[in-house]
Each structure stands twice: as C-alpha cells, then as structure tokens.
Amino acid sequence: MLDKKGIAKRIAQELQNGWYVNLGIGIPTLIANYVPEGISVEFQSENGILGMGPFPFDGEEDADLINAGKQTITAMKGACIFDSATSFAMIRGQHIQLTVLGAMEVADNGDIANWKIPGKMVKGMGGAMDLVASAENIIVAMMHTNKRGQSKLLRQCTLPLTGVGCVKKIVTNLAVLDVTPQGFKLIERAPGVSVEEIKNATEGRLIIEGDIPEMNI
Amino acid sequence: MLDKKGIAKRIAQELQNGWYVNLGIGIPTLIANYVPEGISVEFQSENGILGMGPFPFDGEEDADLINAGKQTITAMKGACIFDSATSFAMIRGQHIQLTVLGAMEVADNGDIANWKIPGKMVKGMGGAMDLVASAENIIVAMMHTNKRGQSKLLRQCTLPLTGVGCVKKIVTNLAVLDVTPQGFKLIERAPGVSVEEIKNATEGRLIIEGDIPEMNI
Amino acid sequence: MNKVVANAQEAIKGIEDNMTLMLGGFGLCGIPENCISALVKANIKGLTCISNNAGVDDFGLGLLLQKKQIKKMISSYVGENDEFERQMLSGELEVDLIPQGSLAERCRAGGAGIPAFFTPAGFGTEVGHEKEVRYFNGKPHILEHALTADFAIVKAWKGDKLGNLIFKGTARNFNPMMAMAGRITIAEVEELVEPGELDPNFIHTPGVFIQRIFQGEKYEKRIEQRTVRPRS
C-alpha cells in the first residue's frame, strides 16, 4: 500500500519532458519533489506563476510570492508571473499538458466531485472546474477509500460535481486505474496489494484483464 | 469657412480635463496640436499606446514607436504601452471618453460610413467599427461635401456602414452640428458661412432653431 | 490629470450601503489592506463583494464579515474562514461561488465591454445550472456574463499619479482585471511615484482604468501558509 508520498512518486513517473503541469493542493503538491532525472517540466500555479520552485529557506519567505495553496514559494530561473485571466487562458486554452488534483469522489465515467458537501462544507471550487473542464490529461491523486472505509471510486458521484467525464487516470494508495468507456481499468497494483483488495475497495465498474503488475516505484 | 486646421481647432474646444481621447487618421490627428490651455488630456492610439506625444525630432524616430496611422511618434511622461487586445478592451469597455474620426458619409440618424467603396476601394475598417460601436462620445471631423461638391451629410448612407446611430456631433468646414432624433441640428456656423450655404450643402434633415451663432475660434 | 487622493478614507468616498465592490487579491496576497480598514471604519453595510477569497477570520475581507457588512460574496474559494462558513450555512450570507477562471474572465469581460462569452468550465455542474449551453467542436460550453462593480479596489506595488500600476509577484492575481471592471476604480499602492518614473513598456495596468490612487501605509502583508525548507 502506498502512502501519500508514494502516490506522488508514482504520478511523477507519468511526467514527460517539456510538459507544463498544474498541481492541486495536497498530495499533488508533493509530486514536485519526485520529478524523474532527465525529465524537465515546469509547474504552473493558477494564482499566477509558471516556473514555481521549492519552498523558500527559512527567513526568505516573500508574502508576495505564493502558490494557489497560499504557501510561500520561490521562482525558478526562467519563471514568469501573470494575472489570473492569463493564468486561466493557459488552462482553458489547453497550454498546460497535465493537471493533477485530489478528489472526494470519482465515477467510472470520469465524473469528479471535490468542492462541496451540501449543508456541511463549502470551500468552493477554486480553479478546479476550469482545470477539469479543459485539461487534456487529468490525473486524480487520492486515497482509494474515505475515512469511513467507503470507496471513493464510484458507479456515480453522490456529491455535487466538479466536472463531467473528464478524469483519465487515477492513482490511489492501492492502484493505478485508467478511466475507460467501460469503467475503471486496473493497470497496476500498489506494492503488496492484491487484486481482491482493490476489487473490494472499488464500488464502480472495475475491469481486470490478465495479470495486473505491481507498481515499480 | 474652415480649413482642416480650423476643424481641428474647433473640435479641440470640446476637450475636457482628464479625458482620454482617441484620434483617427487625418484631420483628427491635428487636434493634438490645439489642446486648450489648462486642459489636460491623454491621447490613445489603438495600436497600443496611451500618452502619445508629438512627432519625434528628426533623427530620433523609433521604428518600434508608431501610432495607428503608422507615423513615428514619441511617448509622454506617464505613457504606457499595451497589446491590441488591451487597447480594444479600453475602447470597447468605454474607458475612452472621446473618439474623433473622419467619415465619407454621415446620415442624420447617426449612421457613419468610412471604410469601403464597393468595387473601388477597400482599405478595411481598422479600429473604426470597434470605436464607433462603443464610444459614448463620437465626433466626426470632415469636409461638409466631397470632391464633387456632393453633401456628405445625408438622409441615409449609400456606402457600407461602419456603425449605426452612433455619431453624436459633426464638425465640418462649414458648421458644427449635433445629431438628434430629428436629424442634424445646426449649432454653429463657420466664420463667414451663412445658414443658407449650410442648408444647400446638407442633404439630410437639418434643424435650424433661432439664431445660429458663428464659431468662436 | 491628477488622480491622487490623500488616503483610504478619501478614496472610498461615495461607497454607500448596498453597493457592489470588487476587491483584488488571492487569499491575503495583494489585498487592499488600507481600503478594507477604511470600509470597516466607515461601517458601510449590505455590500456585495466580488473577490476570489473571503480573507481569514481576522484579516482581509474577514474583517468586514465579522462586522456583518457583507450581504453577498461572489468568490471562487472561501475555505480558511470559520465566520464565513457560519454565516453562509446559517443563511445570513448569500454566496455565489464561481470557477476561478470564469471569475477572472468575467471581470476582464466587464472591463473590456464583452457582455458574455462561452466557457467549458462548470458545464454539467451546479455552476452550469440554468445557463445556456452550446457545443463548439463537439464540446459543451456554458454562457457566462460579464461582471462589473460600482467600485473596484485594487492593491499595487507601485503606481504613478496618472494611475499606471505595477504589481509584485503573485500579488498581481485578480487586481488587473478588477481594475478594468470598476465604474470607479481605486488603487492603493505601496509607493506612489511621478509620471515618467515607471517604464511605459512594463506597466501592468494602464492608468486609464484607474480613477483614484493613493499611497497606503503600514502594510501588514500577512502570510497565510508560511512554508519553508531547511537550509541544507
């Protein structure tokens, strides 16, 4: 089974040279730490920076340089700053090759829900609706089940949607799955996790074809 | 009767302190030379500059600093440069208080034609259609009649339109006229020009109420 | 053409109960601290505030929420604010949540004279509810309308007396678009300079969009999430 870092590491393997990548809050943010050697990507943060670098050294924080999670950051050489309209022009205009974000629920048709629990929690969608509506390549990074042990990979989302039919790939603590017209297709198992465990933790339609390899991470 | 400079001078009297002004090619360009004392305005050129200054001194021309008429210009202190989308955001968004442009024809309902003579001349509308569709305050600067002596102030435009019902005021070599729901309302006569002469040179509906003063210029 | 006013109090003159305001900033980054304080002091009520976030409990727009000066928030993300959540869930506060990109583009559209545009963001969700849907290249889009405000209030790094502004780092965010969309736009700046001191080639917000400008004071610039790495 993977921990959050493991999920980030596995997703980092998907990065391709020259890609511009938007990382959501939470697990996705960790991916920046595991970019494979020889791969050069640039990270976009939708509040207005391309070429986001690591956190600043203690004492060098700049209140005027944050990411979309409101964390203090640094800028890489060759970074650039822009306003929110330009930022979402990049996103909506499909100039960003990969979006990774968290989710509360994903359905086996690619629907995603991650911004609202009616009557309980309403943080807002932030940039997530723009990202999922436009990104050609969306990976969801999340735990396979919620705190009560219920599957987050569903036949249908129960929470208000963030986007419809948009998720392409899911990496959880248990597995890597592609979203296909027939449902979640199991691609890899996390180290030490059996197909049976994944089956039990997946409520949506699950396609298992042939031997499912263990992740190499 | 006014010459082109006279028309420009008369229009300059309309300028109000703090206005941003877009001047078209031809007579309108001359207005910048006659800004009344005590009045401070900024000139916008739609190719991307606010705070356009006078022509450069000989030898100081910069190919990278031109106005919408492709003339070499200078920038005033406090000028700023922007792209074409931002330039027309200013125009379309009504942040420019006055637009002055030339015309081939104006109709007494405020329609204007100035970009095309079918089968003969097609220069294109440039920024004129955006300007006339959005400006709250449009003054047309032109000769009252064309080279063949025909009125350019018509009951209806005969040439393809640039905009509909948009012209508010016209300053010609003969007169100042407001465009009203009832037609062209004569406001002032050019020095030495009689009401009769203006009547004869105006094909569209002309409203003459009371004594028409001579311009004070 | 001098747009300079003395201070925040003078800058907000004319802002009245029940008006609609736009306020720049992302979280606590790039917010007009001086004008927010002045609005609190002036106790103007019933405001509709368009701002990406709603501040935190004791800073930014949170200060206006505490005093119940806000009737309605139009935002994209409102976490990190307990008082906000309380007022919203109890129904005291109206909330219109908008995808961040649509919010930015709707403000720009408002300033640019574009009354409406199509975007894919929000299709098939609550956001797209009762909005016109149209397909372009086989992909569904919804029609979104421009946003404008009685007053827009933005915060810049430097500005000149003609209203030309430059921003620093990610404190830029929503400020440039909101500057465009206010019927009256107020800019508060850390440093107010003479015309000519800013390079015309590197102005972020042209002065034409600004009606009032002043040099703010005592910027706190609070950091919401101080994240650092150890020196190795």
Add this chain to the structure above:
Amino acid sequence: MNKVVANAQEAIKGIEDNMTLMLGGFGLCGIPENCISALVKANIKGLTCISNNAGVDDFGLGLLLQKKQIKKMISSYVGENDEFERQMLSGELEVDLIPQGSLAERCRAGGAGIPAFFTPAGFGTEVGHEKEVRYFNGKPHILEHALTADFAIVKAWKGDKLGNLIFKGTARNFNPMMAMAGRITIAEVEELVEPGELDPNFIHTPGVFIQRIFQGEKYEKRIEQRTVRPRS
C-alpha cells in the same frame, strides 16, 4: 525544456501549403521579418494569413503577396498596398476584413479557450451579416468566434530559451494574442537570452505559449510613415 531552433528556416519546418498562419505586427512594426523571408524562400503556397495588415508592396506580407503564396487574408486594414488591392479586386485573393478589436479579441479567445463572445463592433454592418445578434443592456451585440492557426509567428524584442518574451514599444501590438493562438507558435527575437535574464515580473508573453524560438538577424525595421518635427 529547450525550445531553441537555429534559424528561420528551421523554425518554419512543418508549415505546409494551404495552412493557416497568424503573423504578428501592425503595419511594418513588430513583424517577423526573418520568418517571412523564409516563407518566401520555401515558396509555401495557398496560405491563409491572419494579420492586422498585409504589409506594403515590397516588404512584410507584401513579399508573400507578390509571389502569390497567399490564398486568403484575414485582416482589419489593408491600405498602402497596390498589389493587394489588385489581387483582391480581381478576385485572385480572398479577403476577410474584421474590426481590429474583434480581430485582437478573437485571437486572444482562440488562445484562451473561449470559443465565442459577444461584441458590439460591427452590428448593423457587413461584418454583422448573418451573425447571431443579442441585446445586452438594451444594446445590440454580435457573436464572434475564436480564431486559431496551425502556426503563429511572432516577433519579440528579447526572449529566453524557455520562450518568455518581452516586446519593445508599439511593436507589441498583436504579437501577444497571436502567440497564444497558434497550435505551434514560433517566436523570432532580436536578442535571445538565458532563462533567468528576464525579470519574471515583467514578461509580456509567458513561455508556455511558445514552442520554437530563435534569434533573428538583419532586422530592417522599415518605417512606414516617417514623421518628424523640426528642432526649434
């Protein structure tokens, strides 16, 4: 992430007959001189060119017109070019004239994933013919669609190897929007620098929009209307 190509010839690789190109510039100001020369040399035909102007008879896009490489022009203003007028009036050249602001906004929209928007420009004219009309606040608007291109070719003052660009003066004009709207965007620059040499806070076009970049040579930068005033 290195986007640098050796020269114009290499930069235009993949541009084929009958493709749609966007070319930055206003008149002869800020045009991609090197790439235009390379297109002439490569003798690529049947091009649809989206550009505010069509150059003059012997410079800018006029060079492509002379060799009849252009099938269709999409522009806002095409005066100052006799060969253009001849080809247009004789029907050899298709011409789509668009209001300048709509042209700029349609390019931006193409790059920004906005498939269509409403604008008042052109209502009641030939431009509005057969376009959808809708009233907003009692004012008529027409629906305009986004423009994109197989290749966009822009000219900047300086650029870094990641494609970040800055422009000089009014040579900026259409270049930033067209940079956004090309499926592949080529930038030619007067000076190519290393990443980090341009201030991140003052980039006009973020590198994300650029796929190929090179340092051009022998810029002529011809002036169309040399206007000067006497030294007093």
